[in-house]
Amino acid sequence: MIDTLIKNAMTITVDDRRRVFMDGAIAIHEGRIVEVGPADAVAGRYEAATVIDGGGMIAMPGMVNCHFHLPQVLMRGVNDNTDAMHKLKHYIWPIQGHYDEEDALISARLGLLEMIKSGTTAFISTGLHPRYGIDAIAEAIIDSGMRAAISKYVMDISAYALDASAIHKGLWETGAESMQQARALIEKWHGAANGRLQAWFSPRSVGGCSVELLREVSRLAAEYGVGITAHWAEVQNNVDYTLEKYNMLPAAFAESVGLLGPNVTFAHGIYFTDGEIDLLGQTRTNICHCPVCNTKLAMGVARVPQLLAKGANVCLGNDGVPVNNTADMFREMRTALLIHRNNDMNPEYPTAAEAIEMATINGAKALMVADRVGSLEAGKQADIILIDTRKPHLYPVYDPVSIVAWAANGSDVDSVLIDGAVVMRDRTVLTMDEAKVLGEAQARSHKILDQAGVKPNLVWPLL
Numbered sequence: 001m002i003d004t005l006i007k008n009a010m011t012i013t014v015d016d017r018r019r020v021f022m023d024g025a026i027a028i029h030e031g032r033i034v035e036v037g038p039a040d041a042v043a044g045r046y047e048a049a050t051v052i053d054g055g056g057m058i059a060m061p062g063m064v065n066c067h068f069h070l071p072q073v074l075m076r077g078v079n080d081n082t083d084a085m086h087k088l089k090h091y092i093w094p095i096q097g098h099y100d101e102e103d104a105l106i107s108a109r110l111g112l113l114e115m116i117k118s119g120t121t122a123f124i125s126t127g128l129h130p131r132y133g134i135d136a137i138a139e140a141i142i143d144s145g146m147r148a149a150i151s152k153y154v155m156d157i158s159a160y161a162l163d164a165s166a167i168h169k170g171l172w173e174t175g176a177e178s179m180q181q182a183r184a185l186i187e188k189w190h191g192a193a194n195g196r197l198q199a200w201f202s203p204r205s206v207g208g209c210s211v212e213l214l215r216e217v218s219r220l221a222a223e224y225g226v227g228i229t230a231h232w233a234e235v236q237n238n239v240d241y242t243l244e245k246y247n248m249l250p251a252a253f254a255e256s257v258g259l260l261g262p263n264v265t266f267a268h269g270i271y272f273t274d275g276e277i278d279l280l281g282q283t284r285t286n287i288c289h290c291p292v293c294n295t296k297l298a299m300g301v302a303r304v305p306q307l308l309a310k311g312a313n314v315c316l317g318n319d320g321v322p323v324n325n326t327a328d329m330f331r332e333m334r335t336a337l338l339i340h341r342n343n344d345m346n347p348e349y350p351t352a353a354e355a356i357e358m359a360t361i362n363g364a365k366a367l368m369v370a371d372r373v374g375s376l377e378a379g380k381q382a383d384i385i386l387i388d389t390r391k392p393h394l395y396p397v398y399d400p401v402s403i404v405a406w407a408a409n410g411s412d413v414d415s416v417l418i419d420g421a422v423v424m425r426d427r428t429v430l431t432m433d434e435a436k437v438l439g440e441a442q443a444r445s446h447k448i449l450d451q452a453g454v455k456p457n458l459v460w461p462l463l
């Protein structure tokens with residue numbers, strides 16, 4: 001007797017052979033996949049406590065969102081019409097700089113709920129700050145059932161690139177404080193919940209960290225065996241900064257402080273040159289592409305086809321909700337396909353294969369759990385989503401791979417399993433009180449703006 005059997009689902013495995021079973025079955029026991037294959041061969045072999053009929057559904061690995069800001073979810077749509085730096089300095093940082101622990105927790109819960117409901121099973125949450133109440137957020141993630149790497153911002157300079165006092169005062173920390181708390185986070189939470197939760201370092205962007213601090217992060221991350229995530233080469237002033245201050249391009253600067261390699265995930269990575277792309281490929285550094293954010297904020301186009309060709313591991317992320325405005329990884333896949341085809345005037349590349357790989361197995365590599373999740377294979381943990389195709393915008397189904405990359409939305413996800421546990425069934429999240437999360441988020445939305453003295457940027461008057 002096994003715990004769960006999913007049968008009769010179109011099954012996209014993303015295994016080494018990229019097998020797709022048009023009538024597939026997945027046997028799950030004690031959190032792990034026991035067998036995946038054709039339903040007529042697999043389903044009859046097992047008696048299961050729970051049988052999920054996957055008829056009309058596509059089963060695939062859960063999405064891995066490799067760049068997300070849990071505390072920013074309450075800022076959805078606060079300002080849709082400025083560039084990245086203006087938004088950070090005048091909206092995001094002042095609002096976060098006034099947050100209390102309840103504000104951040106309610107934001108985090110809304111983000112967790114949205115990710116689960118749109119088929120994301122794992123994520124990397126970039127920089128947390130002590131004023132957010134990090135322990136309560138860690139507990140909320142564990143309770144939600146999601147898999148995640150959370151990270152603590154470290155900094156010893158209050159600048160962003162060449163802007164000397166860009167970071168809001170409410171977010172300043174000393175090097176000693178921020179490192180001590182990052183270490184405490186790792187020692188308390190890394191590996192919790194059967195390894196579902198990891199704890200990493202997150203250096204504030206270039207300009208916020210001294211060379212000494214970055215070297216210490218590199219050394220300690222290796223010692224603890226944890227990851228590092230940071231925004232890197234996201235806007236032109238990042239390049240100006242490393243050139244002016246260190247006479248190096250961003251990737252060379254990262255190398256000089258030990259910040260390249262498979263345990264490093266850089267968000268955005270738009271401004272890398274050919275030589276830097278070679279270096280990122282050779283070191284198997286992870287680049288988290290954020291196509292919706294980059295397009296919305298007119299930041300430029302990350303050189304994803306070149307990065308993939310040179311061996312860098314490119315994954316996908318939403319970034320913050322105020323720059324996106326959702327956490328829907330299907331929209332991320334589709335935007336990546338659209339912008340790179342148009343940018344390179346190439347209707348043949350990238351394809352659905354690259355989009356799905358970036359959203360699943362490549363994300364699992366960045367999260368450093370590709371041996372455990374990211375594909376549907378015997379021995380891996382069962383992080384699985386079911387997409388209900390029985391809708392006009394998804395019919396007819398010639399190829400489920402095309403449906404997922406080109407037509408489906410997060411709202412088409414019917415069920416979510418993480419570590420074999422059913423977290424969402426028939427679009428009802430079983431680990432969270434959805435109405436309560438939404439109610440609390442709406443109630444907090446004006447409070448967080450009022451306390452920061454920020455008004456939403458409206459395009460039309462609200463009467």
Ligand SMILES: [Zn+2]
Pocket residue numbers: 067069126231267319320
């Ligand atoms: Zn970000």
